[in-house]
Amino acid sequence: MARYFLRFGALGYLALLLLVPVGLVFYRAFEHGFGHAWDAVSSHQAVHALELTLLIAAIAVPANTVFGIVLALALVRTRFPGRGLVNAVVDLPLALSPVVVGLALFLLYGRGGWLGGLADHGIKILFALPGMVLATMFVSLPFVVREVVPVLREIGTDQEQAAETLGASPFQVFRRITFPAIRWAVAYGVVLTTARAIGEFGAVSVVSGRIEGKTETLPLYVQARFEAFDTPGAYAASVVLALIAIATVVGLRAFHPREETA
Amino acid sequence: MSGITVVDVSKRFNGFTALHDVSVAIPEGSLTALLGPSGSGKSTLLRVIAGLEEPEAGQVLLGGEDVTSKPARARGVGMVFQHYAAFKHMTVWDNVAFGLTVRKRPRGEIKQRVHELLELVQLEGLAKRYPAQLSGGQRQRMALARALAVEPQVLLLDEPFGALDARVRKELRAWLRRLHDEVHVTTIIVTHDQEEAMEVAGQIVLLNDGRVEQVGSPRELYESPANEFVMSFVGPVNRLGQTFVRPHDLAIALEPDVGSSEAMVERVVHLGFEVRVELVRDDGQHLLVQLTKEEAEQLELERGHIVYVRPSRETVFTP
Numbered sequence: 001m002a003r004y005f006l007r008f009g010a011l012g013y014l015a016l017l018l019l020v021p022v023g024l025v026f027y028r029a030f031e032h033g034f035g036h037a038w039d040a041v042s043s044h045q046a047v048h049a050l051e052l053t054l055l056i057a058a059i060a061v062p063a064n065t066v067f068g069i070v071l072a073l074a075l076v077r078t079r080f081p082g083r084g085l086v087n088a089v090v091d092l093p094l095a096l097s098p099v100v101v102g103l104a105l106f107l108l109y110g111r112g113g114w115l116g117g118l119a120d121h122g123i124k125i126l127f128a129l130p131g132m133v134l135a136t137m138f139v140s141l142p143f144v145v146r147e148v149v150p151v152l153r154e155i156g157t158d159q160e161q162a163a164e165t166l167g168a169s170p171f172q173v174f175r176r177i178t179f180p181a182i183r184w185a186v187a188y189g190v191v192l193t194t195a196r197a198i199g200e201f202g203a204v205s206v207v208s209g210r211i212e213g214k215t216e217t218l219p220l221y222v223q224a225r226f227e228a229f230d231t232p233g234a235y236a237a238s239v240v241l242a243l244i245a246i247a248t249v250v251g252l253r254a255f256h257p258r259e260e261t262a
Numbered sequence: 263m264s265g266i267t268v269v270d271v272s273k274r275f276n277g278f279t280a281l282h283d284v285s286v287a288i289p290e291g292s293l294t295a296l297l298g299p300s301g302s303g304k305s306t307l308l309r310v311i312a313g314l315e316e317p318e319a320g321q322v323l324l325g326g327e328d329v330t331s332k333p334a335r336a337r338g339v340g341m342v343f344q345h346y347a348a349f350k351h352m353t354v355w356d357n358v359a360f361g362l363t364v365r366k367r368p369r370g371e372i373k374q375r376v377h378e379l380l381e382l383v384q385l386e387g388l389a390k391r392y393p394a395q396l397s398g399g400q401r402q403r404m405a406l407a408r409a410l411a412v413e414p415q416v417l418l419l420d421e422p423f424g425a426l427d428a429r430v431r432k433e434l435r436a437w438l439r440r441l442h443d444e445v446h447v448t449t450i451i452v453t454h455d456q457e458e459a460m461e462v463a464g465q466i467v468l469l470n471d472g473r474v475e476q477v478g479s480p481r482e483l484y485e486s487p488a489n490e491f492v493m494s495f496v497g498p499v500n501r502l503g504q505t506f507v508r509p510h511d512l513a514i515a516l517e518p519d520v521g522s523s524e525a526m527v528e529r530v531v532h533l534g535f536e537v538r539v540e541l542v543r544d545d546g547q548h549l550l551v552q553l554t555k556e557e558a559e560q561l562e563l564e565r566g567h568i569v570y571v572r573p574s575r576e577t578v579f580t581p
Contacts, residue, residue, distance in 0.1 A: 158343050158345060158346075158347035159347050159348075159349055159350070161314050161334070161341075161343075161347070162341065162343060162347035162349075162405075162408075163349070163360065163364075164314070164333070164334045164335050165312055165313075165314070165334050165335065165337075165339055165340065165341040165409075166335075166340075166360050166361035166364065166408065166409070166411075166412055167335045167336075167361055167364050167365055167412060168335060168360075168364045169335065169364075172364050176349075176360070176364070177349060180351045181350070181351065
């Protein structure tokens, strides 16, 4: 009895909080037919927003993946002064409101900021792609690190040391031993990073300047449509975002053979 | 193949000294056991020889060459770990081939060598399995084949049978002994089990608190221990004031004799050929005596009997 209660409780909670609102977006988007929704998302402005979103993710995700693996290795496999501090700072983007992140970048690169002079040399950070990429990297930084660190701890150093005594160079040890052992953690971290990068609104909103057709990502586009009372456009673009999210999660599930026990 | 020389090696971990100026010479082609209680530094010494730990002071020579500053991968050592350190995502075949593939040896050579080694460790039929599909004993044999694949100058085994059950341990010990007779590579085995060390090794280095207590053949350690620690570590011992007596050097008689003392039988343990008798004297001193089955049968000992016990051989250590 208690078991059923738990099960229905959990399902009901999920349905109420997640499935119903997202389902409603899908319903409203296709309310007036598929063709109508397609028109809304195939407009020049919407396509540009989607392309920009994917471009930012395509830069930010690989960068954070490489950085995440390196940082996880440094945190687990080496001892250096300030390790505890670094470990804490990695979590900062999770705790900090994205708007604050955007504002911080604005202060750093804006007129009068420490790095504000870059603009005078023709390097445009704010209201342009670099700023948006930086903001996205900032907010999506912790995911790969946080997924990889516990797995590295768990596998220990025995296999790596065995490989070393067998004549493997540090790079060979990483490529043939360490990486295969952490690959699912990396994959999961990449999925989370991608999802965060594509969905990011607050930080990007501040640094982008929200120039229509130029620095407008898909989430910003949704907001803009919504504010312009173009609800069908907002819903249709939302569906695109939701589909990308679902595809990422399903993609990982399909890749993943089973829940691997280490 | 070559010997191993360790000169004045010291190693500290966060204020704890694991090795104090340890010097050891391991002859070429020998099978040597590093024996000692946990925390004695035996594993640390092995890891220093392998190049997995860097000593604060001292030198390590392999075949006369100073390798102290060489990384593990350039030392030509084969190492086997207590918990197998199997490459979980690789098949048995790929595990064994690892050292050869990172050295980019020709395919044909790798194939032949791995084949030979799997035969040597009796795992021919399991080449396509993954480590998770093997028993502990099979995993450790795979690890040994993997270590031997690169034709190491020295083979280092860190408590290799420590995670296995008693029966498999015994089998693998005998097997390792035979393997060493075939392969002749200079081998060091780390163990805390004196029986294992005595059964397998030709030479034992007994360590305690990061220092070498004695080096010698199993027989030398047993029969002429250098000190109290060695005497009590390599076998059971009765301590009578300042003298030490092995349980088999105590004779039991039913009548008093010159030099014998009275004691009561507390317990008789039959272990097949060996019979262990636990005695207690009037003064409260407990004594362990080992008899053969026949001796025990003649005496017909039972709990509560009064007997007379006399040492036939005793050892005194002068400090």
